[in-house]
Amino acid sequence: MTAGTPSPDHEPVSASAYREAMAQLASAVHLVTTDGTGGRAGLTATSVCSVSDGPPTLLVCLNRNSSAYPVFLRNGVLCINTLGATQDRLAADFAGRVKQAERFDGRDWTTLRTGAPVLPGALVAFDCRIVDRHAVGTHDVLICAVEALGGIGGAEGLLYAGRRYRVLRREAPAAE
Numbered sequence: 001m002t003a004g005t006p007s008p009d010h011e012p013v014s015a016s017a018y019r020e021a022m023a024q025l026a027s028a029v030h031l032v033t034t035d036g037t038g039g040r041a042g043l044t045a046t047s048v049c050s051v052s053d054g055p056p057t058l059l060v061c062l063n064r065n066s067s068a069y070p071v072f073l074r075n076g077v078l079c080i081n082t083l084g085a086t087q088d089r090l091a092a093d094f095a096g097r098v099k100q101a102e103r104f105d106g107r108d109w110t111t112l113r114t115g116a117p118v119l120p121g122a123l124v125a126f127d128c129r130i131v132d133r134h135a136v137g138t139h140d141v142l143i144c145a146v147e148a149l150g151g152i153g154g155a156e157g158l159l160y161a162g163r164r165y166r167v168l169r170r171e172a173p174a175a176e
């Protein structure tokens with residue numbers, strides 16, 4: 001299907017056509033982590049976006065089939081660790097290449113305010129409390145109040161587009 005040719009009215013958009021279309025989008029890549037009475041868990045996510053800056057609020061969409069889903073709900077807190085250009089292997093680990101119980105091994109995770117694990121060397125970290133959620137299809141849309149920020153920013157970011165990881169280059173501004 002080329003851009004601009006709408007699917008015929010009576011034909012619903014198939015999941016595979018939708019995924020093919022969604023694969024055209026470039027997204028930042030994040031490790032979404034949690035810790036608390038429900039235990040520690042984390043997964044790779046790209047469905048993160050800002051909702052409001054007054055009060056600072058973001059959303060992340062969580063598949064209810066993910067092994068981490070019940071842990072997030074029990075803890076009620078999470079950290080969005082936005083990955084840098086060199087952290088693609090970590091993204092693959094947290095996307096299922098490594099079992100949930102071993103995903104945090106080998107790194108000195110820290111915390112900010114909620115106790116959710118903060119990744120050392122993340123581009124930026126948003127430490128959040130889950131304040132609302134809406135079930136939509138296979139996912140819950142988690143509305144999260146940002147309680148603290150971490151990370152250094154400024155480095156090159158990791159992107160995901162066309163079903164592979166890429167680098168967001170920070171070119172020097174063009175000469176005037």
Ligand SMILES: NC(=O)c1ccc[n+]([C@@H]2O[C@H](COP(=O)([O-])OP(=O)(O)OC[C@H]3O[C@@H](n4cnc5c(N)ncnc54)[C@H](O)[C@@H]3O)[C@@H](O)[C@H]2O)c1
Nearest residue numbers: 018019020021022023046047061062063138139162163164
């Ligand atoms: N939002 C998500 O839950 C999400 C996003 C990206 C990838 N994934 C997972 O990673 C696997 C590999 O993804 P890929 O990009 O390499 O190829 P893919 O063809 O499976 O997915 C292409 C795009 O479709 C969207 N998508 C895929 N599965 C989805 C789902 N279950 N819910 C919502 N959106 C979905 C994403 O934007 C994804 O980048 C997917 O099969 C899926 O399990 C999930």
Ligand SMILES: Cc1cc2c(cc1C)N(C[C@H](O)[C@H](O)[C@H](O)COP(=O)(O)O)c1[nH]c(=O)[nH]c(=O)c1N2
Nearest residue numbers: 043044045046047061062063066067068095096160
């Ligand atoms: C690039 C990319 C982006 C995403 C994902 C995967 C990949 C490769 N996954 C799926 C998630 O990371 C993981 O694969 C599933 O949760 C299954 O892992 P568990 O072993 O059950 O934790 C994912 N899952 C989710 O619930 N919300 C999301 O936004 C995303 N985004």
